[in-house]
Amino acid sequence: MTPPIHGYLRNDGRKGIRNNVVIAYLVECAHHVAREIQLPYRDRGVHLIGFSGCYPNEYSFRMMQALCTHSNVGTVLLVSLGCEGFDRKGLLSTIRESGRPAELLVIQDNRGTRATIADGREWVERALASLAETPRVPMPMEELVLGTVCGGSDGTSGITANPGIGRAFDRMVQSGATCIFEETGELIGCEHIMAARAATPELARELKASVAKAARYYATLGHGSFAPGNADGGLTTQEEKSMGAYSKSGSSPISGLIKPGDVPRAGGLYLLDVVPDGEVRFGFPNINDNAEIAELMACGAHITLFSTGRGSVVGSAIAPVLKVCANPETYRRLTGDMDIDAGRILEGRATLDEVGDEICERILAVAGGELTASESLGHQEFVLGYKSFEPVGPACHPTYQ
Template identity: 65%
Template sequence: MTPYASPRPTLPDAHWQGWLRADGRKGIRNVLAVVYLVECAHHVARDIVTAFREQDDGPPVHLIGFPGCYPNTYAQELLEALLTHPNVGGALLVSLGCEGFNKHRLEEVIKASGRPVHTLTIQRSGGTNATIGQGRSWVAQARQIMARQMRVSMGVQDLVIGTVCGGSDGTSGITANPAVGRAFDSLIAHGARCIFEETGELVGCEPHMAARARSPELAEALTACVAKAARYYSVLGHGSFAPGNADGGLTTQEEKSMGAYAKSGASLIDGIITPGTPVPETGRGGLYLLDVVPDGEVRWGFPNISDTAEIVELISCGAHMTLFTTGRGSVVGSAISPVIKVCANPDTYARMSEDMDVNAGRILQGHTSLDEVGAEIVQQVLDVASGRPSLSEVQGHQEFLLGYKYFDPSARACLA
């Protein structure tokens, strides 16, 4: 696992029009989020969104939310980060009225960011039908406001890009994952900030990450971060290894870890962040590990119940889009930020080409190289940033999942 000498191809001087936010960040999409603040408000929020599902004459409307009834700092901070994400232009909050979520604080955070925001409480608004009607009316007005929001020039240096793998098989660590690593190295060299994660799938790779740390302190923190994940999964009694991984040819957790590690490329690692922590503005490109395993004792079970939860956490750190590698095949996209699918297995691509943006399986067939697929992924990033929908967007995928977690506030700082 010696780091390779990654090429640094010259990217085109790509610029496109994005949406300028009050904090100076720029978005590649302009989404209006309708947010349920407890599962009991999910139906009402979904019905509000349904009215705008087929309308393409204005900002898109996405449904997100938190199902829990009792409060959680992690969930509060993630929704605050997500609803002030540069891809979000406004938000409607839908509350039942007796849940523990601090909707007033959330509304104030969004309002302070300069975005249109409104809160509806079902118990005060007259019930289901009345709230749906009021919600649809407000969304229609807010979309008109958002359509007039300022557009500005964006470039690679404005982008934050995440990566995650799902439905991995024996081809993932040979084709798609290292190809994403090549793309990361190129994007970072040209000013983008990139995030990799899945600490539970990096067990055994910590010495290699430590060797790439920008400082000795960060090297120690990277090692400790993976050790925490190993302890957490040990208490659970199983690792991040699904039956589908074994069916696809992976034989050990170590094999899966090496494949997951390959997505990070060969650039120096600049820091560790936790969900909801924005990637720091450093004036240059950078690579960050997202620690997704909760601090403290095991409280809420599996730390990432699905790939969708991992994508949401990447978005909460500012990711404009996510590079999703898959060997077995996955159809999930996300609300708020586009997902670009990089398919590792040529047979999977042949069956699911309508869901796969990049066919990295051609590497196995001898039709192309890792470097060429890495360059293709970079071009996909530029195209999607410029406004072309990824295939998950074309298919209408807007998956979203947010549960309960805990992170020690004293450990939230990024080691950069």
């Protein structure tokens, strides 16, 4: 039996593993002011997120709702310029309805940059004082949500870190946690193998359809998720990269298919469909790894397991990123940025099972408050772009029925 984690209890009943204040800008024009408000407090659990676009978009609005009410977030300050298209009042009421204290500063109505920064910092001081009172309660494994993503992949990712994460996912699913893998574009070529693990035949069809959608989308764009660095690292094709990426999912049955902003209602393994529905609009589905991490967090992820071969250094605002380094040479070069040396499997210094066990131990330690490498280095990357999605159908959630 694993000792219970002590989570921060929110008024909506959700439990977080961090107790963060979020400052959110609602258009790029408010970014500087929001960043200036956050800067003096960036090492004290005050995180900056935001949406740059001036034009409203249902997806980004839903993402901001999900992120501002994430279980790791206790209170939110929204910073608006005033004339952007974002529904700031709608977002403010969603956050308040979740029981989280929230405030809105509109720069145009608040005497400009200097006054808004000053007012914002005063608000942060009060917010930090009140957040310190958040009760901590035992948090069963059934309430823990984990995501996984890979970035800067090379020929080692699919051999060491990804199957290592797969072993950890198997153990976590077994202990009741919710585990989410994603990037349907990186599953092109292994959709039939994956669909065989679906909880129902209807879900199997949905899983295959989601990958077919991704293949169409990428074919229209002319590019897959395959980056030039992948070929330098020995990967040759999209489907080769896919098989390696797929191994992050482990071997549990697949319980459902979700889209960004859907928080699974029961434990199990879920595929997150990140490729937009409908005609190709707005460009690449995810412009970088942090766009995917943001979507995993919007689905409730408390921790993201990040597999890297070439050596990504990113972290994230809101939820810790745990780096599992696939390549032993990369680990030696970038030790300070990495949490787990999965590449030692290649040098005969560990087995896959041992790496899987180590990942599970680190998940529990990080859930208990231990900082990941990227957290301790102050990484708080965040990006959010434009997309459009249709809601998932009932076949995607067979376990809810």
